[in-house]
Amino acid sequence: METFIKDLRFAVRGLRRTPGFTIAAVLALSLGIGATTAIFSVFHAVLLRSLGFGDEQRLVWVTAEQRGYGWKHGGLSPPEVVTDLRTFPLFEASGGVTRQTASLFTDRAERVDILAVTSGFFEALGVQPTFGRTFTPAEDLKGNDAVVLVSASAWRRRFGADPSVVGRSITLDGRPHQIIGVLPEGFSYDGQRDFYRPIGFSQEQVSNARGYRFIEVVARLKPGVTLETTRKELSALAARIVQDHPNNYPKEFGWGLLADPIRDRFTSTTREPLLVLLGAVLLVLLIACANVANLLLARSAQRGREFAVRAAIGASRARIIRQLLTEGLVMAAAGATLGVMLAMWSLSALLASAPRQIRDLANVRLSALVLAFSIALTGVTTLIFALLPALRASKVDLVSSLKDGAHGSAHGGRLRSFLVAAQVAISIFLLAGAGLMLRSFGRLVSVSPGFEVEGAMTAVLAPAGPTYDMGDGDVGGTLPGYAARRRYFADAIRAASALPGAQAAGGIDRVPTVRGWGQTYFIEGFELRPGEPNPTDEMRFVMPGYFAAMRQPLITGRDFTAADDAKAGPVVIVNQAWVRRYFPGRDVIGKRFRLDELNQTRWRTIVGVVGDAKDAGLDKPAPPVFYLSALQDPPDRLTVVVRGNVSAAALREALAAVDPSEPVDQVRPLEDVLATALAVRRFPLQLLGVFAALALLLSALGIYGVTSYAVAQRTREIGLRIAVGASPAGVVRMVLAGSLRVVGAGLLAGAAGALAGGRLIAAQLYGTTPYDPLTYAAICIVLGLVAVVASGVPALRAARIDPMDALRTE
Amino acid sequence: MAETLIELQNVEKVFLTDEVETHALSNIHLTVKKGEWLAIVGPSGSGKTTLLAILGLLDTATGGSFMIDGKPVRDLSPADRAHVRNKHIGFIFQSFNLIGDLTVFENVELPLTYRGMAPAERKKRVEEALNRVGMSHRSRHMPGQLSGGQQQRVAVARAVAGDPLILLADEPTGNLDSKNGQAVMKLLSELHQAGSTLIMVTHDPAYARLATRTVSLFDGRIVEETGSSAA
């Protein structure tokens, strides 16, 4: 023990004597440990950790497929959820779930995200309320559905953690709802939500609305039931349903029921980018290890003589090994400590910039497992390479070390060069990934969305109070709520266009690139091939003036006007993609179609064609879209768009004044809507960029370290060369050439690897191939410049070597 | 009278380290004529190596004037000094100073390469030089495979290969046993006979006597000159 403390003290002193080496090594270690731990913690939380539901193995996620269209994971209809699946014998419990928003009225109107569920949902997940109860089957029906469950965090935030909150009433969508319970701490299904309420079906919906597909189902299998059996039995059930209701499930749909492990529900979209990131960060860790190995190798070569002397005066090999081990341990410990701090810091930075689409990032914690892993890896690297000099010390060739006439050949030079080349290769690989994603991102950002993004403010109105009740929400409904909506929306647009600075104002239910509704319809005069179902396309609702406000060009015909209201004949506007799809090269003005629903017997006439907008997202081609007049068929919500110099506050105020009981939501510039759409791409890009930068930094460090070391080793040789006439420029060239040969080899290997691995990220690219020559040229130039700078510094130092050093004997 | 190759007037060299001034050389007046063999002697620390370094343009004097072949060299740029060294000066060091990663041939070739000489010409000169020192049979060997005496002979070959105006040697026998030392001195004598101008630092009075002239340094000053400067 005492000798250990002595060793420790000696090790610390030794490391402090060479601060440059120590700082570089500890920094490399901590960067590797920190980045790996941060990313792996996210990976673990999102993909591996328990979702927080009881006995997760027995939970399945049930959705619909329509093989005829290649659709998967579509929604289920109320009769399927409430009747067919609830009585499915392999399920212990099952419940439907869908996302909603509601306006909560306290002292002001506020929009809240709500999870709407059916009875059985919480039972299936195995969640029991802390207070009160969950929903009963009776509460699935409209009329009984004015009940609500509160999340634990909302209970604390909004109700001061008052245990007597059960039984109290809150106003959601203008109706009083009774709080029947508080959910347990930490529960979330797909993210934090304050309130959970019944979906609230009408009796008609429960019995007949099989075309109304919007619900996903979670179910708990009975003990011992396998996924295999479940799938088999579900497809039998689906076959019976299709047989019993041939009108709702035409053969060409290829309709069926899917059951998947509940985890797939949350990870299917994030798995791939996370795996790419995980791979990237492991490469960074590898570079860090190579770097540390290299630094230690250089150090060991420098100390070879010291150990030879020690060995010569009788130090046992074990003694030397112990000292080196202690030194390695001290370094690894310092690196690990700093690494943990770095991991915590970068994790919080990471979470702050992560898009909300990734589930439960709020619950990411530093994973001890991962931390242990990365510390172990770097620790082992450190120790192995710390030990090398001890192993070498016994092999020192005394004869050649005494013959000091010849200078220059350095021990381990080849291994060090290899390690540098490997670092460069890995950096190129990462840089290629980051570069390609950056290029895709650049392409995406420069894609014209089909309208003018800058200089417009938007706000969302989603009136939900009793005045605006839409019943089942069908297009063409006749409840008084429909008329109230028309008035509300028209007043809102009027108020917006009256704002000082407003040049044009209009509205749409969902502004691109937010997806709209898919609607099946029948086009007069469009011949279906035999067996081909009626087309389903994106349906959007716009107010007059919308296209002008968006600067989305009108190609032929006319825009909607105030006259296109409920009393006028139904009209429709289509985009150019629609024309191309159904009537290429033809005049479509005056053509008619009919929505494919029970009460939709009215023909709608095309009055105009507008330019394409990137409705389905910037990275996808513009889909065929048709626009209904929101004055004829008011939608569930309206995004108001005002072109001109209008502040968010002014717009909010003007819209709130139209109906103070309804919240004005998501007031933001139009470009922010697009930025949100890009966030999912930007996040991995940013991370990959950070990793590539780290890799580059570490490689630069490696190149610098090895070149510096080589120059130091060759001081006498270089001095001699200068003495016999090498010019300073010649020396710089020689050192650079030596280092760039190694870098070049790594560069070629890395580029080859990146080209081979290009398809790993092909799915995340847009508008560029994984083999984009421009990207490769750019990263090679970047790395080349970095290498020139990193080896240029020691090269310049070499040129200043005093040739006198060659003259003086040792 | 032979022409003057080197002329030092009132040269001084002051080293500044940690606020301490070391007057390594003071008030040095020295003229070296073509074909002379000059020995520089003196006790350790007297400034012999410093003087040789200045003569060889490896270092600069802090005062005085210095001409080689009638041209002042004090204010040359590092690149020009490298050029002059390369073209006009051949070095032989105490510790041989061959580059371990290069063969004997490549070591001798090095100054010629820096001169930008054509490969064929280089090959001819290297072979000639190795012949002169009796090492042509070892041209493919690495320096580590040679004895100390052999290494020094290679170093001599490197110094003479470029046909320099002046050969500078700093204790060329310092690391050799007497037999090898004598062989190297014999080599230098032969070079002198053949017309080379030699400036040599040595501790050994016996070797100093071989030179045509001897300069004694003490504490950075020339304290004695023997022999004729007329050669």
Ligand SMILES: Nc1ncnc2c1ncn2[C@@H]1O[C@H](COP(=O)(O)OP(=O)(O)OP(=O)(O)O)[C@@H](O)[C@H]1O
């Ligand atoms: N780079 C330097 N910085 C400071 N002082 C130096 C430097 N080089 C030489 N000196 C000093 O200058 C003086 C002359 O040194 P020099 O090497 O010329 O002696 P020398 O005659 O060659 O000795 P030796 O016979 O031991 O080789 C000494 O006092 C030495 O300490």
Ligand SMILES: [Mg+2]
């Ligand atoms: Mg000396």
